[in-house]
Amino acid sequence: MSVKISSKNLNLHYGEKHALKDVNLDIVENKITAFIGPSGCGKSTFLKTLNRMNDYVNNVKIDGEITLDGENIYDPRVDTTVLRKKVGMVFQQPNPFPMSIYDNIAYGPRIHGIKNKKKLDEIVEKSLKAAALYDEVADRLHTSALGLSGGQQQRLCIARCLAVEPEIILLDEPTSALDPISTLKIEELLMELKDKYTIAIVTHNMQQASRIADYTAFFLVGEMVEYGETKDIFSMPKDKRTEDYITGRFG
Numbered sequence: 001m002s003v004k005i006s007s008k009n010l011n012l013h014y015g016e017k018h019a020l021k022d023v024n025l026d027i028v029e030n031k032i033t034a035f036i037g038p039s040g041c042g043k044s045t046f047l048k049t050l051n052r053m054n055d056y057v058n059n060v061k062i063d064g065e066i067t068l069d070g071e072n073i074y075d076p077r078v079d080t081t082v083l084r085k086k087v088g089m090v091f092q093q094p095n096p097f098p099m100s101i102y103d104n105i106a107y108g109p110r111i112h113g114i115k116n117k118k119k120l121d122e123i124v125e126k127s128l129k130a131a132a133l134y135d136e137v138a139d140r141l142h143t144s145a146l147g148l149s150g151g152q153q154q155r156l157c158i159a160r161c162l163a164v165e166p167e168i169i170l171l172d173e174p175t176s177a178l179d180p181i182s183t184l185k186i187e188e189l190l191m192e193l194k195d196k197y198t199i200a201i202v203t204h205n206m207q208q209a210s211r212i213a214d215y216t217a218f219f220l221v222g223e224m225v226e227y228g229e230t231k232d233i234f235s236m237p238k239d240k241r242t243e244d245y246i247t248g249r250f251g
């Protein structure tokens with residue numbers, strides 16, 4: 001078991017609002033880690049600290065450290081473009097670009113300088129296959145991605161993320177806009193992908209966390225209350241607040 005990302009005494013303020021309070025948490029390589037907790041507790045904020053997406057927010061102040069393979073990603077020398085290539089992200093609403101399926105996947109590799117058509121063809125096919133979408137779209141790669149169903153669009157967004165060869169995939173409630181069948185497909189996909197990638201997923205669906213996550217962290221008003229193997233968190237939580245949440249007493 002090796003630690004891929006480590007959060008050390010992480011504090012985040014949005015102006016006066018203390019949104020993350022001294023969060024310490026290790027994310028293990030080639031595992032799925034779920035972040036659960038009621039709305040507004042800081043799950044998305046924490047996820048976004050892992051690839052510095054909060055840098056875009058005005059008035060944000062971050063103290064402490066996030067290390068990736070032992071290096072502090074908040075070091076001023078870190079190139080955030082390189083960081084975000086390593087740490088990809090998938091959002092709640094599928095957000096394909098208004099262009100063809102092919103161009104959606106080729107977009108990132110092109111930005112990173114790949115121009116060779118044959119190489120791009122290979123990347124597109126490989127990424128779509130890895131995202132379990134290829135068979136459904138192979139005959140219409142050059143049609144608009146906006147014509148896909150919601151579940152297909154979300155798998156396309158995962159394929160787009162894989163195309164730049166990340167090491168870590170962050171997903172923020174990736175199935176909450178999807179039907180149950182599409183949800184299960186994404187869950188199965190994530191369980192396959194963890195062989196090659198380290199995965200962190202925010203979910204407000206506790207069944208989802210217990211189905212797919214190896215580790216689960218419970219957040220409450222900016223605090224990371226409890227973290228451990230998913231089966232332990234759900235069967236014998238140590239903290240009363242975790243127990244109250246998972247037994248449905250609030251949230």
Ligand SMILES: Nc1ncnc2c1ncn2[C@@H]1O[C@H](COP(=O)(O)OP(=O)(O)O)[C@@H](O)[C@H]1O
Pocket residue numbers: 014017019037038039040041042043044045046057
């Ligand atoms: N850009 C922002 N500016 C100010 N406050 C924010 C911003 N984003 C989130 N917050 C606040 O930080 C807290 C945590 O939000 P968030 O991380 O989105 O929670 P969750 O994903 O668990 O629902 C909330 O109180 C939210 O209102």
Ligand SMILES: [Mg+2]
Pocket residue numbers: 043044045172202
């Ligand atoms: Mg959120």
